[in-house]
Amino acid sequence: MKKLLSTATAFALLAGGAYAEGSLSVYHWFEYIPQELVDKFTAETGIAVTIDTYDSNESMLAALKAGKLGQYDVAVPGDYMVEIMAKEGLLDSFAPADLPNFGNIAPEWLDVPFDSGRKSSIPYQWGSTAFSVNRDVYTGDINTLAMIFDPPAELQGKINVLDSQGEVLALGSIYLGIPQCSTDKEQLKALNDMLINAKQHWASFGSDTAKDVLVSGDAAAGMIYNGFSAKARAEGANVEYAYPKEGFVVWMDNVVLLKDAPNRDNALKFMNFLLDPENSAAVTNYAAYTSGVTGVEPFLDEAIKSSPENNPPADAPKGSFIQVCDQETQTFYDAIWTNLKK
Amino acid sequence: MAGMAPESGTGGGGKAGLGYRKLIGPLLVPTWVMIGIFLVLPVMLMAVYSFLTKEFRGGVVWDFTLAAYDQFFLNRGLFGDEPPVIEWTYITIFWRSIWQAAVATLICLAVGFPTAWFIATRPPKSRAIWLFLITVPYWVNLLIRTVSLKFLIRDNGPLNESLMAIGLISDPLPLVNTNLAVQLGLFYSYLPFMVLPIYAAVERYNFALSEAAADLYASRWVTLREIVLPVVKPGIIAGCILVFVPSLGAFLAPDLLGGAKTFMIGSLIDEQFRGSQGNWPFGAAAAMILMTLVLIVLMVYARAQNKAEAR
Numbered sequence: 001m002k003k004l005l006s007t008a009t010a011f012a013l014l015a016g017g018a019y020a021e022g023s024l025s026v027y028h029w030f031e032y033i034p035q036e037l038v039d040k041f042t043a044e045t046g047i048a049v050t051i052d053t054y055d056s057n058e059s060m061l062a063a064l065k066a067g068k069l070g071q072y073d074v075a076v077p078g079d080y081m082v083e084i085m086a087k088e089g090l091l092d093s094f095a096p097a098d099l100p101n102f103g104n105i106a107p108e109w110l111d112v113p114f115d116s117g118r119k120s121s122i123p124y125q126w127g128s129t130a131f132s133v134n135r136d137v138y139t140g141d142i143n144t145l146a147m148i149f150d151p152p153a154e155l156q157g158k159i160n161v162l163d164s165q166g167e168v169l170a171l172g173s174i175y176l177g178i179p180q181c182s183t184d185k186e187q188l189k190a191l192n193d194m195l196i197n198a199k200q201h202w203a204s205f206g207s208d209t210a211k212d213v214l215v216s217g218d219a220a221a222g223m224i225y226n227g228f229s230a231k232a233r234a235e236g237a238n239v240e241y242a243y244p245k246e247g248f249v250v251w252m253d254n255v256v257l258l259k260d261a262p263n264r265d266n267a268l269k270f271m272n273f274l275l276d277p278e279n280s281a282a283v284t285n286y287a288a289y290t291s292g293v294t295g296v297e298p299f300l301d302e303a304i305k306s307s308p309e310n311n312p313p314a315d316a317p318k319g320s321f322i323q324v325c326d327q328e329t330q331t332f333y334d335a336i337w338t339n340l341k342k
Numbered sequence: 343m344a345g346m347a348p349e350s351g352t353g354g355g356g357k358a359g360l361g362y363r364k365l366i367g368p369l370l371v372p373t374w375v376m377i378g379i380f381l382v383l384p385v386m387l388m389a390v391y392s393f394l395t396k397e398f399r400g401g402v403v404w405d406f407t408l409a410a411y412d413q414f415f416l417n418r419g420l421f422g423d424e425p426p427v428i429e430w431t432y433i434t435i436f437w438r439s440i441w442q443a444a445v446a447t448l449i450c451l452a453v454g455f456p457t458a459w460f461i462a463t464r465p466p467k468s469r470a471i472w473l474f475l476i477t478v479p480y481w482v483n484l485l486i487r488t489v490s491l492k493f494l495i496r497d498n499g500p501l502n503e504s505l506m507a508i509g510l511i512s513d514p515l516p517l518v519n520t521n522l523a524v525q526l527g528l529f530y531s532y533l534p535f536m537v538l539p540i541y542a543a544v545e546r547y548n549f550a551l552s553e554a555a556a557d558l559y560a561s562r563w564v565t566l567r568e569i570v571l572p573v574v575k576p577g578i579i580a581g582c583i584l585v586f587v588p589s590l591g592a593f594l595a596p597d598l599l600g601g602a603k604t605f606m607i608g609s610l611i612d613e614q615f616r617g618s619q620g621n622w623p624f625g626a627a628a629a630m631i632l633m634t635l636v637l638i639v640l641m642v643y644a645r646a647q648n649k650a651e652a653r
Contacts, residue, residue, distance in 0.1 A: 061620075063616075203603075217498050
């Protein structure tokens with residue numbers, strides 16, 4: 001599941017032979033790009049695409065640092081991970097002129113703090129991380145993070161939590177109203193104690209299973225990304241996505257050009273392809289998040305445009321990005337995570 | 343182990359025996375190369391890494407330190423500024439894994455021994471079919487079998503639904519995300535490793551011995567305990583080791599069936615290399631400690647074997 005190798009265009013690889021325009025290796029999240037779009041890219045350019053998948057920003061970083069750099073052309077890290085990868089020297093840069101569609105990037109996503117001026121990355125999709133509740137099980141007000149961290153009796157023992165340190169600790173900090181990279185010992189202890197107390201009400205940790213457990217009914221509530229929750233709803237689960245009053249996590253996933261990319265030119269073609277509004281809309285229609293490209297509206301499905309997961313209520317607070325802590329501070333958060341999972 | 347072969351090859355004698363002995367050295371070369379490349383080198387690499395300094399977010403710095411072992415055995419508080427006390431976190435994780443593996447081994451033995459006995463006592467022709475049937479499920483990838491097991495035992499899965507349909511229970515049995523589910527998963531994963539060695543031992547058993555025991559008025563229980571068990575014991579011990587050792591390091595079953603809520607040895611090590619912590623030296627140290635434990639178990643077994651053979 002975590003390492004499914006999707007040999008996207010095995011046929012093209014076999015048939016192409018001497019006429020192939022080369023290949024492209026993509027390191028991507030699970031369930032995040034429609035196969036039809038990959039096929040369309042291959043049909044337009046003759047480039048055979050291979051996709052490997054990962055289930056968290058951290059495991060992608062770990063794999064690249066453990067020797068997979070130089071094997072992939074592009075990856076799709078979240079906002080904070082772009083910053084980390086740049087600091088680690090894992091990214092290559094390009095000039096706006098390399099991408100004819102560079103001008104399609106939505107202005108608000110052009111000069112972002114994690115990659116100012118968009119030197120190594122382009123927007124893919126953005127969305128939020130909070131949680132969903134099965135409305136057959138619990139009918140009260142769900143717009144508070146207490147649903148996960150201090151759950152009502154109906155939900156106790158039926159909660160799935162993302163198996164992702166960044167998101168769990170960020171949401172926990174937001175719930176307690178403390179900064180994400182705190183060095184205050186009282187605050188860190190409070191976060192540690194709150195999480196350990198909350199864990200007794202949780203059934204499981206899982207990221208790539210977050211949708212399935214809601215659909216199957218194994219979990220009555222679950223931490224989840226907004227579009228993933230929309231997919232759970234589309235698959236028949238009576239779940240409602242919450243915009244908690246304390247706040248929630250917003251993120252943007254970005255396609256980055258990796259250092260030592262074996263097919264740099266093809267990677268740039270692929271990135272340019274994804275900046276085309278019609279193609280970006282195809283990803284949005286599939287993944288149910290929001291595109292970072294202008295001009296996608298005419299191509300979007302009506303259901304996606306009006307989905308409650310993508311349209312927060314007027315009184316919802318602003319979400320916050322996950323912050324990158326310095327090494328010393330990160331040590332505390334690593335210790336809290338190990339403590340939580342021991 | 344392989345080096346002992348020349349000493350034991352004295353029985354035959356004569357010219358043929360001498361020629362055979364000369365050949366042993368060259369013939370063993372591939373074995374030593376295999377052991378060197380696939381066993382000694384990786385283990386040494388792991389041992390070296392466990393003494394290195396961790397690099398922030400994965401990787402190592404080549405500064406030698408005992409930090410990884412310190413982290414394993416000593417607790418200096420959440421902020422590392424308290425006086426060190428014994429760290430129970432990882433000992434608990436190890437103990438939990440050992441317990442899970444032991445229970446899985448016992449279930450395997452309880453099911454595997456009668457199964458092996460049954461197969462070994464069939465006529466030779468149908469024996470092959472039974473053995474074949476034992477191996478059939480193992481043609482399917484372990485991951486897929488584990489996920490399927492989860493589908494079977496979940497709250498609204500076929501097991502609970504049918505039990506509820508016949509009125510045996512009114513609420514679904516909470517099976518998924520429990521320790522029992524993990525043990526069940528381990529049992530299911532490794533059962534053939536128990537059946538096959540026991541089968542091999544029972545197949546060699548001379549059933550005339552049982553008849554002789556019965557003629558001498560031994561009860562069935564006494565026959566089993568005094569005659570059968572001593573003969574098939576090596577098979578049972580081999581089966582137990584083959585189930586226990588991989589169960590100890592398993593992380594698929596705990597992750598998928600146990601809900602990944604608590605670390606097992608396997609998932610703890612996995613997290614050090616794949617998770618955000620990226621603490622390679624600590625992962626290597628935990629793996630070294632696990633390997634030491636397994637080695638001790640195997641050495642105790644080897645010693646017991648030697649004693650038994652000497653008798």
